[in-house]
Amino acid sequence: MTTTVPTGESAGPAAVRRTATRLADGRELLYFDDSEPYVSGGATRRLDDPRPLPDRFAPAVGEDGTGEDGTVRPVTGPEMRQDPLTGDWIPMASHRMNRTHLPAADSCPLCPARPGAQYSDGEVPDTDYDVVVFENRFPALMQLPGVAVDHTWQVDDDPLWPARPAAGRCEVVCFSSHHEQSFTDLTPARVRTIVEAWADRTRELSALPGIEQVFCFENRGREIGVTLPHPHGQIYAFPFVTPRTQAMLRRAAEHRESTGGHLLRDVLDAERRAGTRVVLESEHWTAYVPAAARWPVEVHLAPHRDVLDLPGLTGPERDDLAVVYLELLRRLDRFFVDPATRAPIPLPYIAGWHQAVVGAGRDLGRLHLQVLSVLRAPGKLKYLAGVESGMAAWISDTTPERVAARLQELGPVRLSPAAPDDDTASHHDSEDAR
Incomplete structure (x- = not known):
């Protein structure tokens, strides 16, 4: 499915085109394009995901879905419990224990698909992109269909420990299709597109039921704990105020x-x-x-x-x-x-x-x-x-x-206004992509 929505106030002649689709397991993916022929609608990014992934909300068979004992288990989402000493909500995403820690040396799930390859486990179906956003495959916060976001219970039936579904949303923002780049290698025009993506996601995630706060962030460097060097950030839509x-x-x-x-x-x-x-x-x-x-x-x-x-x-x-x-x-x-x-x-x-x-x-x-x-x-x-x-x-x-x-x-405190050219950020009207 291809859709486009306005991506912010006009600031010049160019545009950002937002195209939405679904991955094989049902997660949402959004392309934010600022380059031709995509921004004008002359071409469309690949929208189908050929991976044989099961629906993420489908019941699992066996322990962790392995099918060993033949037992059908409904999918479970993360929960959160309130610390009675501080009032803080602590999400408990035990389903993430089996997530991929480090990808294979010759692959990166955030890179675009390899041209001509029949199948890879990358998250982006197309062989190139400008900026792309998709739901995290192993989210710490997730809203399950049919589960009320305000459902509550008590751990051990004790009112000291209230619990709720950790019914938020986690998204990944890929800043570039180039694996070796960092944020500082981008042009101002591309950063401007990322700002549009942040604003778009903040607006939409804030409107989801039960969401109380939206946090856009980037972790960079092994010292921070980053395991994927590909230039990317994340967005958390919290069902509580941090x-x-x-x-x-x-x-x-x-x-x-x-x-x-x-x-x-x-x-x-x-x-x-x-x-x-x-x-x-x-x-x-x-x-x-x-x-x-x-x-x-x-x-x-x-x-x-x-x-x-x-x-x-x-x-x-x-x-x-x-x-x-x-x-x-x-x-x-x-x-x-x-x-x-x-x-x-x-x-x-x-x-x-x-x-x-x-x-x-x-x-x-x-x-x-x-x-x-x-x-x-x-x-x-x-x-x-x-x-x-x-x-x-x-x-x-x-x-x-x-x-x-x-x-x-390291540089002047006062920045002089940039002259408008192709490498500045003066652009971004929205265009139709129907």
């Missing part, structure tokens, strides 16, 4: 009560007034090292205008973001250098978008990106100490001012 967001909402509510202001707005304004920790600034965005940063390298990127989430960004803000975000990551990749060769050390990082929650407290949120790294020096990682792991009492290995000063050395 602990960090809950803490931020409490602080924002207290700040509003005591000052009448918006906490995240006031933090951005204060950082811009001080200027000491501002590392990058453009017409619509400012990147800064937060005054109370806890990670060895940590940078926040926030829009100047009050925006709740990625779908709320205007076309010019999305254009600007594609340039600023790419420049920020490229500078972070030069933060550390090898002491022997003086070559830059690619930074292992987690980059995640904090967006307003879907329900109560939404007005307290404000869009911003957090980029953090566990690398504290060349060849040295930050391991959480006992007080950090056991008590969440963080101790920084440096000061935010030192981190900001290093990033300020």
